[in-house]
Amino acid sequence: MRLIKRSLYSNDPEVRFPHNASDLISTSRLAKLRAKFKTQKPISGMEGDIMEVGDLKHNPDDMTTIHVEVHVKSSSTAERSDVKMHVLALLKRHCVVFGVYRWTEFDEDFLTKHVQSVAIVDTERKPIDLKSCCLSIHIFVLNEDGPSTLTLEEDEELSAANHWLLPAAEFHGIWESLVYDSGVKTQLLDYVSTTIYFSDKNVDSNLISWNRVVLLHGPPGTGKTSLCKALAQKLSIRLANRYTYGQFVEINSHSLFSKWFSESGKLVTKMFQKIQQLIDDKEALVFVLIDEVESLTAARNASQAGTEPSDAIRVVNSVLTQLDQIKRHPNVVILTTSNVTEKIDLAFVDRADIKQYIGPPSVEGIFSIYLSCLQELMKCQIIYPRQQLLTMFELETMGFRECNVSELSLVLRNIATKSKGLSGRALRKLPFLAHALFVKTPTVSLERFLEAMDLAVDKQIEERTQLLNCV
Template sequence: MEFAKKLIESNPLFNAGIGLGVLGFGAAIFRKGMSQTYKILQKKYIISMEIPSKDPSFPWVLDFLSKNELKNKMLKKNKSNFLFKLKPLPPNKLSVNTDFIKRENGSTSHSFNLNPGIGSYFSQYNGKYFFVERTREAKMIDLKNGSPWETLTLTTLSMDKDIFLNILEDAKKEASLNETGKLVLYTSWGVDWKQFGLPKRKRNFDSVVLDNNIAENLLMDVKNFLKNGSWYFKRGIPYRRGYLLHGPPGSGKTSFIQALAGELDYNICLLNLSERGMTDDKLAHLLNQVPPRSFVLLEDIDAAFPARSEATENTTPKSMHPPLLTLSGLLNALDGVQSSEERIIFMTTNHLSKLDAALIRPGRVDVKQLIDNVTDYQIKKLFLKFFENEEEKSKIFLSKIKEIMLKCNKTLSAAQLQGHFVLFKDNVDEVIENVDKLFD
């Protein structure tokens, strides 16, 4: 036994194996200790915020991170302390958004906005460093915008969750500055709303000339509705309002709605009921997901749902492809059990008589307003908008217009009149001389 013990102790291979075993055991213990330590640190001192691409804040934060990098560069030029000598690692991949901006003179300029692309990098905000990671799922699609599903994750050493709330608030403020003084249009994309193009310049409320007090009365009615939410709730009345503007083409119905939205600092959600794939369920979902401070606009409602007698005449029993969206589905979405609250809907039509009575009853349409062809008041008012201080010539123009209208028994739309003014915008006398061209 003594001999065997000495033989084992003198064997270098055996001793090396023991040494390796001890090292391996020690490494395993170290790794486990480090893992446990990391988990404790991660639980107590590391916080993360994950933003999926379907969340409205996703584009805000992306744009904010891009602008924040530029601010950091400016700060580093003016600071000499240790904090600003630590240079954040910029994104190794970038994505670009190209914006086209219309100038006052009608020309168009463009700008390229570089946002963090897919990948990871470090950023800095209010003296804190963040690890930013943008990932993309190859096989998943975001139904909101049709693009691949993405996630943006921000991680930092901190115990204060409010820092993420501050980032979100600042990102929202930056996004709001881009929309200040502008009108945002939304269209339906799948079962969600998607911004259509760039924000448009708001139209001045007095740029649309309607007959005496029509514009002012509608504005007053909407304002009165907006400030009386508690009155509706206390009485158990659904807090929603529907408006129907009817009249001939070119009378200014849609233009007025745009001007009204601008006056109230609202946006517009354009909803096409004839859109391919529109169903009762999809419509109900869209009307329940309207972005804040937005009108819903249903244009040419008569084209989607004529009166039932007419619809019956035009529908044959042999039809193999009935419409996916039904009149009953629209009626339920407007004021049924599944309809939303705090909603303003505008409908337009050129043919009031073609609409089903159930569609325009009170509760679905609360205000019906005729926007007709131009009156004497509108003719004069529009003339003076294009040719200021030409009071006498406006009377001559009005007199000629009335004479021709009486003779040929015709009327004029606001769009026709505006087109005539634009055609001869440089010479007021030519506007009067060529008045007969309005009736060609």
Template sequence: MFTVEIIQKNASTESKDELIKNCQQFLHKYEGISPGKVLSDFNDFDYLTNNVLSIILDEKIKISDIESGCHNLRWVVYRLDGFGPQEDVLQDSDEVLTLSTNWILPSADLHCLWENLIYENEIKQNLLKFAETTLLFSANKIDQNIISSNRMVLLHGPPGTGKTSLCRAFAHKVAARLRDRYTNAQLIEINSHSLFSKWFSESGKLVTKMFAHIRDVSEDVNSLVFVLIDEVESLAHARTQALSGTEPSDSIRVVNAVLTQIDQMCKYNNVFILTTSNMTEAIDLAFVNRADIKQFIALPSAHAIYQVYYTCLQELLRVGIISPRDVILPHTALLLVETHPNTDSAVLLEISHLSVGLSGRTLRKIPFLAQALFLNKNKSSLREFLEAMRLAVLKHIEDTNSIESK
């Protein structure tokens, strides 16, 4: 089953059936459809221009299914919440603590984030399969004492590899695809550092209070709830260090509180717990064992970097900062790129190899730095921009080495 998402404009009053019918007509005539594509320019199709923000095609969709109107397609229609993140605060003694940051899903802030996160392996697809299986087992009332699942994910790896963004994007994507099943959804991103009160003895109580709020929200069976704990090692620090005297005893109470609260959340079939860590060796083993999926997120390879740079260049070509609109081959044609040296695509692949070792966060900055530091005009040719990107990569590597050598 493949999904086509239709994001309806908030001002539109059209019915779901009408939107699907018109999107089908548009896609049957549209040229250049590809899996994972986000369509937002509907040319002269006024109905879609007036009512649809964008159409998102499944990353595994078969073009033949769209052309034939195959019943393997699932059409999802939803609107985006535009209010952005809201803070949940608590007055603690003489200071205000931000316990969590909350999004109503699907959120305009997270729109297309999933599509712009690039990984070479099946990480994203496996997460979606995890969500589908979890909900399938819940719907069929599988006995948790026989087949257990905590509905918990742990993403770990070096900083800047997109772990937090992937958690947010996953929550947004699942909430969007299940819009017909759950009338509302939200992402609760716990502020781990705020839960460590300056009064050590209060930290465990703050954790309990935070999860009590989450349980209250989860009581509504029509709500889908995602709980994100970023840098989870700060809340679930290995208790062996505390027992050896290198950590305050209050950290043991915090870890015990976190584990207890997570165990209590298992009875809610509408809750997913998403966690990230840069230092898995610092996480309590009991917490790690509770995660159903423990996925390592590595620094991107040269081919993944090529795809990141490709999407950046396409955006610059779209707005005209790179002009004229020269052709650069997508990552799906890398084999062709490798056999055709001296082309712009081959230059981009060379820059991608040069960029191996940089984080995804850094890669997205390289085009900006290229424009800011090495180009003194508002429009450049593709080859000029590529040479500026090469210089930006070399400068970043030099600057990083300079800092690390001190």
């Protein structure tokens, strides 16, 4: 038995769009998307059938569910059923893979013409026999339009938030680029899936409470905002059979005070009325992000202490009241981030179901970040010739023994160890700085580039120490 939802990617005239969201998404934009996408329905695996509620699988044989994401080219006119057939044939030809695996080149014309990539995602690092698994295949086309601005005044460009229609090309690849050690990405996926499952089962929220609020906190540069965007993107793909489309609304809490100070309460209400228009369409999965939420709670505390005007506390209380109202809807997830955890008051913290700390990556995480950067530079032939680098798992399997095969990978491991304490943002910049400051030639060998990276790490640590000493 299957629960099938109509999709935005459909030519069916009965497909419902957010009829009250003209301020958010133009009619022409929706028409273009309707014409571009095809009907998407749940897809069976190689063997057996999968019962689905949204994207929650209930497999009577307790077989492992493997998620396969198929990125179809925006220029493709192929039917989804044809894409599914060719992807299943590809998976049957390569029925054993090792962990996460991605095809970007294909041995048949159809996939080459219509498909950008096929990826087995979110799996453990071990051999997987696809014939013994249930496959959940997610076919999607990226929306290539950039963000739009949500405005509140007809006669004035008063920016309230940015919003994207999901899945968005701008968010593509962020999920894979974020490296965490605690399984936080899987936990967040499971959290949202469970909220939807409980809602579908009509669980009484007065007896079992969940608020649909996530708080990610930690030092700057650790990828909290990027993780929120990546989570929304991933779920818009993963839950396409449950919801027609995804919508991501990003509110910068600083703009609430810098632009809304004189009429704060009224304008906050107007903003959430526009968000409510999206939520009213139950075919839409809506993500609302409040970045740096501590600025709201800090302002409330300062106002109560008499150091800020009373209008500030009206802004905060209005926002929190509106959040309490929209979180009652089953198709909304509220994502918040904070750089200064101690400034968040308990009233807000109590609203969050998940309070996840996001810290600097471990040595293994740093190694993975650097490895992905070096592979990209080799692909672009900035590092040339291409040379093999082992993963941390492969080095561990070898007992970190030094030989011709592992020599450069061990050098990279030493650089990763030295980099411990740097933020993810700093780590992603470091290969660029290494090339700019210490290479000074268009192309460079891997050995020479690793030397440059080592020098760049030393410079980053020195600069950080000098800044701390000045504080």
